[in-house]
Amino acid sequence: MEKAIAIQMKGITKRFGEVIANKDADLDVRKGEILALLGENGSGKTTLMNMLAGIYFPDEGKIYIDGKEVVIRSPRDAYNHKIGMIHQHFKLIDVYNAIDNIILGESFYFDEAANKAKIASLKKPEGNESRKEKFKRNIKLLAARLEKAGAYIKFNWLSRNRGEDIRAIADKYGFAIDLKKKIYDMSVSEKQTVEIIKVLYRGADILILDEPTAVLTPQETKRLFDVIRNMRDDGKSIIIITHKLNEVLSVSDRVAVLRKGEHIATVNTAETSETELTEMMVGKKVVLNIDRAEPKNPIDRLTVSGLSLINKENVKVLDNVSFTARAGEILGIAGVAGSGQRELLEAIAGLQPAATGKITYFKPESNEAVNLRAKTPTQIREMGVRLSFVPEDRLGMGLVGNMDIVDNMMLRSYKKGKFFFVDRKKPKSLAENIIKSLEVATPGTNIPVRRLSGGNVQKVLVGREIASSPTVLMAAYPVRGLDINSSYTIYNLLNKQKENGVAVIFVGEDLDVLIELCDRIMVICGGKITGIVDGRSATKEEVGLLMTKGRQMEQSPSTVGQRG
Amino acid sequence: MKSTEKSAREPFFQIVKRDNLVWWKAWLIRAAAVISAFLVCGIVSVILTKRGFGSFYVSLFKGVFQTERRIWNLFQNISLLLCISLAVTPAFKMRFWNIGAEGQALVGALASAAIVVYFGGKVPEALLLVMMFGAAVAASVIWAVIPALFKAQWNTNETLFTLMMNYVAKSLVAYFINVWVTSGSGVLGVLKFGHFPAIGGYAYLLNIIIVAVLTVLVYMYLKKTKHGYEVSVVGESLNTARYVGINVKKVIIRTMVLTGVLCGIAGLLLVAGTSHTVATNTVGGRGFTAILVSWLAKFNPLYMILTSFMVVFLQQGAAQVATDYRLSNAFPDIIIGMFFFFIIACEFFANYSIKFRLAKKEKKA
Numbered sequence: 001m002e003k004a005i006a007i008q009m010k011g012i013t014k015r016f017g018e019v020i021a022n023k024d025a026d027l028d029v030r031k032g033e034i035l036a037l038l039g040e041n042g043s044g045k046t047t048l049m050n051m052l053a054g055i056y057f058p059d060e061g062k063i064y065i066d067g068k069e070v071v072i073r074s075p076r077d078a079y080n081h082k083i084g085m086i087h088q089h090f091k092l093i094d095v096y097n098a099i100d101n102i103i104l105g106e107s108f109y110f111d112e113a114a115n116k117a118k119i120a121s122l123k124k125p126e127g128n129e130s131r132k133e134k135f136k137r138n139i140k141l142l143a144a145r146l147e148k149a150g151a152y153i154k155f156n157w158l159s160r161n162r163g164e165d166i167r168a169i170a171d172k173y174g175f176a177i178d179l180k181k182k183i184y185d186m187s188v189s190e191k192q193t194v195e196i197i198k199v200l201y202r203g204a205d206i207l208i209l210d211e212p213t214a215v216l217t218p219q220e221t222k223r224l225f226d227v228i229r230n231m232r233d234d235g236k237s238i239i240i241i242t243h244k245l246n247e248v249l250s251v252s253d254r255v256a257v258l259r260k261g262e263h264i265a266t267v268n269t270a271e272t273s274e275t276e277l278t279e280m281m282v283g284k285k286v287v288l289n290i291d292r293a294e295p296k297n298p299i300d301r302l303t304v305s306g307l308s309l310i311n312k313e314n315v316k317v318l319d320n321v322s323f324t325a326r327a328g329e330i331l332g333i334a335g336v337a338g339s340g341q342r343e344l345l346e347a348i349a350g351l352q353p354a355a356t357g358k359i360t361y362f363k364p365e366s367n368e369a370v371n372l373r374a375k376t377p378t379q380i381r382e383m384g385v386r387l388s389f390v391p392e393d394r395l396g397m398g399l400v401g402n403m404d405i406v407d408n409m410m411l412r413s414y415k416k417g418k419f420f421f422v423d424r425k426k427p428k429s430l431a432e433n434i435i436k437s438l439e440v441a442t443p444g445t446n447i448p449v450r451r452l453s454g455g456n457v458q459k460v461l462v463g464r465e466i467a468s469s470p471t472v473l474m475a476a477y478p479v480r481g482l483d484i485n486s487s488y489t490i491y492n493l494l495n496k497q498k499e500n501g502v503a504v505i506f507v508g509e510d511l512d513v514l515i516e517l518c519d520r521i522m523v524i525c526g527g528k529i530t531g532i533v534d535g536r537s538a539t540k541e542e543v544g545l546l547m548t549k550g551r552q553m554e555q556s557p558s559t560v561g562q563r564g
Numbered sequence: 565m566k567s568t569e570k571s572a573r574e575p576f577f578q579i580v581k582r583d584n585l586v587w588w589k590a591w592l593i594r595a596a597a598v599i600s601a602f603l604v605c606g607i608v609s610v611i612l613t614k615r616g617f618g619s620f621y622v623s624l625f626k627g628v629f630q631t632e633r634r635i636w637n638l639f640q641n642i643s644l645l646l647c648i649s650l651a652v653t654p655a656f657k658m659r660f661w662n663i664g665a666e667g668q669a670l671v672g673a674l675a676s677a678a679i680v681v682y683f684g685g686k687v688p689e690a691l692l693l694v695m696m697f698g699a700a701v702a703a704s705v706i707w708a709v710i711p712a713l714f715k716a717q718w719n720t721n722e723t724l725f726t727l728m729m730n731y732v733a734k735s736l737v738a739y740f741i742n743v744w745v746t747s748g749s750g751v752l753g754v755l756k757f758g759h760f761p762a763i764g765g766y767a768y769l770l771n772i773i774i775v776a777v778l779t780v781l782v783y784m785y786l787k788k789t790k791h792g793y794e795v796s797v798v799g800e801s802l803n804t805a806r807y808v809g810i811n812v813k814k815v816i817i818r819t820m821v822l823t824g825v826l827c828g829i830a831g832l833l834l835v836a837g838t839s840h841t842v843a844t845n846t847v848g849g850r851g852f853t854a855i856l857v858s859w860l861a862k863f864n865p866l867y868m869i870l871t872s873f874m875v876v877f878l879q880q881g882a883a884q885v886a887t888d889y890r891l892s893n894a895f896p897d898i899i900i901g902m903f904f905f906f907i908i909a910c911e912f913f914a915n916y917s918i919k920f921r922l923a924k925k926e927k928k929a
Contacts, residue, residue, distance in 0.1 A: 016581070057578065351806055377809030389807070397803040403796065411808045414793055421788050 003030040005067075006206055006237045007052065007083070012061035014047055014261075021047040024061075025263040027256055029206065032235045034228060036242060036252035036269070040281055040483055042454065044261035045241045046088075049208045053085035054078035084199030085208040090191045098179040098186075099163045102198045110151035118144045169200050173230045176223075189220040196227070207231065208239045213247055217336055218548055225251045243281075245274050257281055282484050290491050290516045292535075293499055298326035300362055301503035302348070302472050307357035307373075309343055309527075317343045318355065319527040325472065327364070330494060330504040332518030332535060334511060334543050340527035341507045342392055345474045349389040350377040361385050364471055364501075388470035390462055392477045392507075398461045401450030405431045405442065408449055409464055434463035438489065455486030462493055473497050476507040491517055511540045523547055577920045590914045597910030601903045608902065613889040620885060627884020628877055638880055640768040643775035644833060646872040648847075649854040650775075650782045650865055651826030654819045656855075657786065657863045658799040660715070662820070664726025665827055666851025667733030668707045670844075672831020674737050675703035677755065677842040680835070681744050684757030692758050693836060700832040705824030707733065712820035716813035730851070734844045741843070752841050760837045771837040778826065783865040785822075795819055860907065878903055 007029040014022040022044045029035050039045045050056045052063070054075040062069055065081050072078050078085070092101050122141040125134065163179055170177055177193045186194070192212060199207055209228075213221045228238050228251060242248060248255055249269060256266040257280040264280045302325040309318035317340045325331045333341055347355040350372065359372040363384070370383055380387055395401040399408045409427035417423055431445045438459040442452055449457055458478060465473065475494065479487040494517070498504050508514045514521055518535040523546035531546040602621075609620040628638055648665050655662045662668075676696035683692055711725040741752050763769040786792040798805045798815050805812050834846055853875060861867035882896035 349807075350809070376811075377807065378811075379809075381809065391807060393803065396801060397807045400797060400800040400804050402800055407793070407796075410793065411797065411804065414790055420790065422790050422793050 003032055005029070006031045006065070008064040008067075009048070009052070010062045010064070012048065012051060012058045012063075014044075014051060014056060014058050020261055022051075022058075022261040025258065025261065027263060027266070029237050029239060030254075031205075031237055032232055033253040034232050034238045034240065034251055035266075036240050036248040036255045037258065038242060038245075038248055038255050038277060038281060039258035040243060042481070042483070043258045043281075045258050046210055047261075048258065049085060049210065049239065049241060052078065052083055052206075053208060054083075055085075079202050079204065082203055082205040083208070084202060084204030084206070086192065086195045086199060086210065086212065088210040088214065090195055092183045092191060092194060094184040095182065097182050098177065098194045098197070099166055101183060101194055102166055102179075102201050103162060106202070110147075112148075112151070115144060115148050115151075119148070166197060166201055170197055173200070173227050173234070175227060188215045189217075189224070192216075192224070200231075205235070206237045206239070208241070210241045211243075212240060213242065213244065215337060218544070221247070245277055248277065249274065259283055290488075290513070291495060292517065292519070293495070295326065295329035295498070295519055296501070298328050299367075300324050301327045301364070302362070302505075303358070303360045304344075304348070305358045305360075307344070307347060307355055307359065309340075309347055309352055309355040311343070317527050318347065321357070321524070321527070321529050323522055323529060323532060325503040325505055327471070327503045328498060328501045329519040330498050330506055330517060330535075332514040332521040333505065333507040333524060334514050334521055335524040335547055337509065339524045339547075341524060342476060343527075344524070345389060345391070345476055345505070345507065348372065348472075348474065349387065350375050350380050361387075361472070386468060386470045386472070388465035388468055388473045390458075390465050390473075390475040390478050392480070394457050394461050395450055398465075399449050399457065402448050404446040404448055405435070405460055406445050408460065409434075409467075412464060412468055430464070430467055431460075434460060434467070438463050438493075454481045455483060455489075458482060458486065458490060462490060466493065466497060470497075470502055472503045472505070474505040474507075477509060478506070479513075480509070487513075511543055515540060515543070577918050579916050580919055582915060582917050585914060593910050593914050594907070597906045598903075601906035604906070605899050605902055608898070609885065609889075612891060612895075615889065623885040623888045624881035627881040627887075634880070636766070636768050638876060639772050640838060641876045641880065642869075642872050643768070643772045644830060644838065645850050645853060645857060645876060646868060647775045647778060647826065647830040647833060648850050649857040649861075649868050649872055650778055651823045651830060652851075652854050653782065653858045653863050653865065653868070654786060654792075654795055655823050656858055658795045658816065658819050660712070660816060660819065661723045662708070662711070662726045662823060663723055663852065663855060664707070664711065664729045665823070665854055666847050666849070667726070667730035668704045668824060668827035669830040669834070669847045669851055670730075670733040670737060670842075671707045672700035672704035672828040673834045673842045673846050674733070674740060674831070675699040675828075676758070676832050676835040677752070678740065680755045680758040684755060689757065689759075693760070696758055696836055697829075697832055700835075701825050701828035704828030704831060705821055708820045708824030708827060709817060712817045716816045737842060737844050737846075752843065754840045755835070758836050759840060768837065771833050774829070774833065778829065779865050779869065782826070786863070786865070791815075791818065856904070874903070875900070 005028050007027075009025065009027040012022050012025045012027075013020070025044070025048055027037075027048065037045045037049065047056060051058050052072065054072045054077050057073060063072060064070065070077075070081055072081065072083070075085075093104070096104070119141065122137055122144060125137065129137065166179055169175075170179065175193050175197060177190055177197070181190070183191060183194070192215075196207070196209075212224060216224060225247075228240070232238055232253075240247075240252065252269045254266055254268050255272065255277065257264040257277065259281060267276075304324075305322040307318055307321040308316065311317045319340075321340075321344060323331070333344070335341055343352055346352045348359055353374050353376075355373060357373065361370045361372050362368070363370060370385060372380055372385065372387075375383070389398075391397040400411070406424055406428045409431045410422065410424070413427065414422050428445060434440060435442060435445065440452070440456045440459045440463075442456060449460060452460065462475070462478060465475075473494070475490075478490050478494070482490065491513070494504050494506060498519075506514075506518060508517075515535055515538055520532055521535050521538055521543060522532045523530045523543055525547055533542060533546070606617055606620050609615075610617050613620070627634065629635055648669055651668070652662055652665045676699055679692065679696045679699045683695060687695070707729060711720070711722050711729065714720040714725060715722045741750060745752055760767075760770045763773075786795065794805075794810050794815050797808070797810060798812055802812060805815075830847075830850075835842060839846055857868055857871045857875060860871040878900045879896055882899040883893075885891065885899075886893055886895040
């Protein structure tokens with residue numbers, strides 16, 4: 001049965017300066033369906049949805065709701081049209097509890113008649129009252145009058161049982177949450193729940209979820225999908241922005257694919273396949289094939305044993321981690337985001353001085369063992385350890401966004417030379433080299449790196465890290481946000497380093513890539529190593545299971561409430 | 565929907581970020597801002613003075629350029645303001661919000677005055693100047709480094725800290741004047757010793773030369789040296805600084821030592837070159853104006869010559885206008901305020917362009 005169309009977007013175009021985020025995009029959303037909005041990073045999914053949510057205003061194009069043209073200029077307009085968006089970065093106030101966050105910004109209804117009646121009844125005493133009763137009555141009278149005065153100056157009183165409607169919504173769709181809990185005590189998935197309830201509470205019939213599963217464990221994802229299905233059965237339309245194919249196939253009714261800001265097609269999920277969707281997303285049939293050479297002469301280069309780390313919030317983020325990285329092989333690290341990958345690499349790179357345990361590096365020339373723990377990055381370099389690190393946060397840590405390419409090249413090498421003055425000649429030729437050999441698209445060496453696109457930024461960063469001819473190369477999510485071509489450039493660079501005898505440590509999120517690229521895959525979960533598997537024989541299921549090994553024991557089976 | 569009536573209008577205009585503005589266009593926008601500021605100031609003064617439009621400009625320029633003395637005053641004032649602006653710039657580039665240059669320069673002035681009071685006439689004049697230099701720099705460095713140490717060690721808020729140090733410096737000056745001036749007038753008269761030699765008969769020339777040299781040095785320091793590079797990295801991103809192994813605490817303290825040295829020199833210039841005395845208002849708010857000079861020039865010492873010229877020109881010229889037309893002495897502040905309003909606003913137009921949407925006729929389906 002064809003369901004009625006709830007929203008229609010026609011010919012939507014949005015430009016940011018010279019960048020075209022959306023070009024003549026069409027989209028329609030039906031009532032009571034789950035629509036997946038699929039596309040690579042930077043394909044304009046979020047921008048398109050932001051225009052529905054009133055964050056951006058389209059340069060061209062029209063939006064129809066229930067067949068009528070509407071103009072959405074602000075999030076408030078969007079709410080008036082019953083559209084609500086759950087952003088990737090939650091917009092909650094930490095020190096408030098869930099209820100207060102949900103009602104925040106709401107204007108409250110003041111029942112004038114009820115207030116009038118209340119004042120009238122409190123004015124006259126009930127029979128003969130004692131002095132205490134009279135005092136109580138007068139206090140109540142004063143409160144009622146204050147309430148009236150407050151409404152007059154638009155001061156909204158919070159009703160005492162304000163949590164009740166919210167509780168009802170939560171129960172209706174099966175959210176398991178404590179509404180009195182403060183946001184700072186909540187897990188990411190609980191915060192997300194609060195955001196969803198907030199949108200529902202405001203009466204949204206169309207919910208947009210931006211990459212809702214990026215921060216969730218598989219169990220939490222499953223629970224979220226159950227709730228989403230409940231909402232669909234209740235007649236709501238749900239749009240899920242995602243780039244994960246398996247989720248699209250498991251939860252959605254229809255899929256709309258965007259590529260480079262253009263709407264390619266909308267298909268019924270039941271009638272499509274993973275290959276077809278990939279082709280639509282990427283544009284051409286891609287051969288996902290990475291050469292994997294046999295490691296040559298793998299000798300131990302870096303040994304970590306019993307490494308533990310407690311962070312500033314007093315949480316144990318690394319728990320007795322032990323492994324060995326060998327020269328001439330790629331060691332993959334798999335795990336749900338935030339399982340301690342970042343801390344592990346930072347501890348090795350000398351950025352987490354509080355770590356306990358052992359980090360030992362074996363010099364390639366002499367095989368002499370060097371301790372790296374509790375050393376600063378400068379000390380590590382001075383000991384002659386050639387350690388390169390491509391951090392997850394490219395523009396916030398690996399590079400300086402406002403500096404040009406030459407100055408960013410200097411970050412690693414500026415101290416060289418005895419002179420008080422810096423030498424910009426060598427970095428400049430290095431920058432030119434990298435631009436040429438890695439095909440960085442840039443107008444020149446002297447533009448700020450933040451102006452480059454994500455893929456080019458990463459090429460600059462990886463290029464610089466490789467230029468110091470490292471013996472250990474650590475890369476955290478090096479292809480995040482990159483298009484397919486740039487991703488493969490990076491994979492090839494890592495492979496080349498491996499063939500040159502570098503010990504490569506690669507933290508990735510895409511299990512398919514990890515399995516194709518890495519010689520060994522180490523799985524980390526909640527700061528613990530749950531297993532190290534051979535990349536040639538490992539299966540996705542096996543790795544996926546290890547990724548949640550620690551969690552399954554901690555968490556009780558998903559609590560799905562009664563269905564609406 | 566009920567609300568279509570109200571919201572069916574499109575926004576009238578949109579603000580769009582400019583990607584890359586050609587340099588000459590950016591300067592054109594700035595020139596337009598200066599010209600419009602001049603025009604508006606003229607209009608305001610016509611309203612206030614009820615005189616002709618032109619007389620405002622005549623008075624303004626006369627106040628700055630009419631006599632040789634005024635021109636020397638202009639350059640002397642620029643050199644002092646520029647010196648303090650140079651002092652705050654490296655710290656600002658590092659995102660260390662030092663608003664205590666007033667106090668840092670004041671203790672420098674106090675220390676050099678103290679040397680004159682205790683050693684004036686007892687040692688040769690040249691040695692006295694060297695001693696004044698040493699004392700001024702030492703005092704200012706101490707004043708600047710205390711907040712830096714606290715920031716580096718305990719991450720205290722440098723803005724409040726440096727601000728409060730200003731008041732301590734003022735009280736110190738008041739105290740020492742009380743000690744030195746036994747008559748009870750509370751004013752330290754002109755000191756007889758410790759004057760800069762008048763090169764070629766020009767009293768302020770040495771001041772100007774020193775600051776010109778300092779400007780070039782600070783420019784080189786920020787642009788060409790490893791220290792300057794570290795300052796930029798720390799200012800742009802603490803995480804990156806940590807990542808490449810820059811000792812952030814060291815850089816903070818080192819940069820504030822530099823601020824102290826430059827403020828000390830400013831204090832010395834004030835006592836030995838200009839006022840030859842010290843009072844609580846010797847620095848005269850330049851420590852705060854310097855922040856503006858530095859920001860407007862985007863922390864580039866060479867541009868700061870231009871911005872400090874503009875500030876001093878307006879102060880001096882508008883003061884003359886106020887005298888000529890018997891306006892209150894708040895008048896220069898009004899003129900300067902309007903100027904900055906235009907200049908700061910023009911930066912918005914340099915970074916963003918405004919696109920008006922064409923009114924479209926909409927047909928309801």
